[in-house]
Amino acid sequence: MATGLAGVLGVSTHRIATFAGDKGKAIVTSIFVFVIVSLSDNTPKQLLEMAHERLLTIIIGTSIAVFVSICLRPVWIGQDLHNQIAANIEKLSQFLEGNFGKMGTLSWTVHGNLLGLCAYKIKALSVYLLHPAQVRYELGRIIVDNERDVENAAECLKSVLRRNPWDGDQVEIMAATTVASLLIDVENICEAVDEVASLDRVTSSWNKAEESTNKCMEVVVTDTEAKGSSSPAVVKRVIDVFWHEGMLKHEAGNGVFDSGKDPGFLDVLDKHPENADRIRNMVSILKRGPISPYISWNIGQPALIPQLLSFHTPEYINELVEADKEGGKMICAGTFLNPGSWDAALLAAGTTLSAMKHLLDGHGKVAYALVRPPGHHAQPSQADGYCFLNNAGLAVQLALDSGCNKVAVIDVDVHYGNGTAEGFYGSNKVLTISLHMNHGSWGPSHPQTGSVHELGKGEGYGYNLNIPLPNGTGNNGYSYAFSELVVPPIQKFDPEMIVLVIGQDSNAFDPNGRQCLTMDGYREIGKTVNLLATIHSDGRLLIVQEGGYHVTYSAYCLHATLEGVLNLPFPLLPDPIGYYPEDESFPIKIIESIKKFQNEEVPLLRSS
Ligand SMILES: [Zn+2]
Structure with a gap:
């Protein structure tokens, strides 16, 4: 005061x-001074002493600053400045040379934004250097002369730096400081782009693959829309969906969530999470949602008992047949075979086999088996986790029996695909990759832990790759897991057929999972897997439905996945609820540790 x-x-x-x-x-x-001095308690002598002290403090502070600036840290002139600028220009040149060539398809939006920002900064740099006061600098001329040839500019910049252009006068040094400041901004942007690029880890083959995807998926051209119209022909891609409404007849009952138990003190019980409603919505969204023009419907059919024996043991199948004859029972925790369940299970298996046969016979490239009850937990001799028959496993075996030498299974259901893994645990013809919540074993029906150490056995060692992800991994975490842990082994394995085992229970709102994917994450998964199929399996991709228990959002995530598979240039359906703050730093650490382990342990990944 x-x-x-x-x-x-x-x-x-x-x-x-x-x-x-x-x-x-x-x-x-x-x-005024006289009045102030007279009113204050200080004598003139005290005032002079105070002024003297203040003056000394200022002189000492200034001396220290000058000493530090000149003797200890002369950043404003000389080699330090040169080195700092050189490092930044080097980064800029590496960025210009490298990132334009290896830009991926997975995060174009992010790339686009960063590139826009970078272009803005580079433009500011060139405008500054064009100013008459600074135009003499060789650096400015290089950027201006090579405005349209960034790679050449990068080379010129490097050669100029080797000659050290900053040994000039003070004005040049001041100009250089401004240049350095602009380059620091560019450096930050370059680092961000590098980070995004490393998340993508896509090679130039991806760009070629995308082109070829566009070609190979353009299977139907509607003549009626093309003829007599001034608008260009409407090109449609198609996904062959295999479905049979008889699968709705499986009812797993009510209780406390999936327990089937009524404690007696609750007025309202849950429908079992694996209920018909979730599938009804998946059917209706494909029939009436924006993706409907891209869907071709095919009727599924029940599997025959002998067909089941290609994956399951006769004893196990007999157990299920007997249970059905006796009117049904709980086969294992949460897994209820009720009247109608066995027929639905046979339909799910047979419908998936029909979808695979459709591909094997060359009638289509992408088929989706929209089936329930789900199957990926069903082991050769054991039901588990709402699953009786392993629909995807049966389809994989059909592909092998039909002459396919290598089949890759990518399972993104939130739970470990233990049944499929178990079925091919000793085979080097089937590469099973499962991305799942780190839930571990859950009892006698699910003894497998899903850990990275379960790698297969015998010839199949290294052909079962588990990716247990922490809760809340989210879209970015999954994207990173795909680029680091899914794409490389698939590229090494080079499958002739790819099976995507899809569960929407990895979504952010699922009652059975905590992985926090949204529609964007599923869309990207669909796009990536389809690109892998285009590169390696002549576009042949079988998608098999598994979990996904949020009755409405699961349907949206399915829609987004298939949009991705279709490689559409923009989303057809906005996300109604999918905002989720992400922190991928922890999942990325886990993914890095899994990558390190697999690269050391898995022969497939060690081989060149
Ligand atoms: Zn699941």
């Missing part, structure tokens, strides 16, 4: 002194 008052007094005195003219100013100021 005292300081403020003193300020007000000072300003007021100055104003009065100004009005008084040149002579009056001196008189007014003298009177």
Whole structure:
């Protein structure tokens, strides 16, 4: 308050002194100082001592600053500045040379934004260097001369730096400081782009693959829309969906979530999470949603008992047949075979086999078996986790029996695809990759842990790759897991057929999972897997439905996955609820540790 008052007094005195003219100013100021000194408790001697102390403090502080600037840290001139700028330009040149060539398809939006920002900064740099006061700099000429040839510019910049252009006068150094400041911005952007590029880890083959995807998926051209119309022909891609409404007849009952138990004190019980409603919505969204023009419907059919024996043991199948004859029972925790369930299970298996046969016979490239009850937990001799028959496993075996030498299974259901893994645990013809919540074993029906150490056995060692992800992994985490842990082994394995085992229970709102994917994440998964199929399996991709228990959002995530598979240039359906804050730092650490382990342990990944 005292300081403020003193300020007000000072300003007021100055104003009065100004009005008084040149002579009056001196008189007014003298009177003011005299009054202040008279009113204060300090004697003139004390005032002089105080002024002396203040002056000394200022001189010492200034001396230290000058000493540090000149002797200890002369950043504003000389080699340090040169090195700093050189490092930044080097980064810029690497960025210009590298990132334009290896830009991926997975995060174009992010790339686009960063590139836009970078272009803005580079433009600012070139405008600054074009200014008449600084145009003499060779660096400026290089950027201007090579405005349209960034790679050449990068080379020129490097060669100039080797000659050290900063040994100039003070004006040049000041100019260089401005250049450095702009380059620091560019450096930050380059680092961000590098980070995104490393998340994508896509090679130039991806760009070629995308082109070829566009070609191979363009299977139907509607003549009616093309003829007699000034608009260009409408090109449609198609996914062959295999479905039979008889699968809706499986009812797993009500209870506390999936337990089938009624404690007696709850007025309202849950429908079992694996209920018909979730599938009804998946059917209806494909029939009436924006993706419907891209869907071709095919009727599924029940599997025959002998067909089941290609994956399951006769004893196990007999157990299920007997259970059905006896009117049904709980086969294992949460897994209820009720009247109608066995027929639905046979339909699910047979419908998936029909979808695979459709591909094997060359009638289509992408088929989706929209089936329930799900199957990926069903082991050769054991039901588990709402699953009786392993629909995907049966389809994989059909592909092998039909002459396919290598089949890759990518399972993104939130739970470990233990049944499929178990079925091909000793085979080097089937590469099973499962991305799942790190839930571990859950009892006698699910003894497998899903850990990275379960790699297969015998010839199949290294052909079962588990990717247990932490809760909340989210879209970015999954994207990173795909680029680091899914794409590389698929590229090494080079499958002739790819099976995507899809569960929407990895979504952010699923009652059975905590992985926090949204529609964007599923869309990207669909796109990536389809690109892998285009590169490796002549586009042949079988998608098999597994879990996904949020009755409405699961349907949206299915829609998004198939949009991705279709490689559509923009989303057809906005996400109605999918906002989720992400923190991928922890999942990325886990993914890095899995990558390190697999690269050391898995022969397939070690081989060149
Ligand atoms: Zn699941």
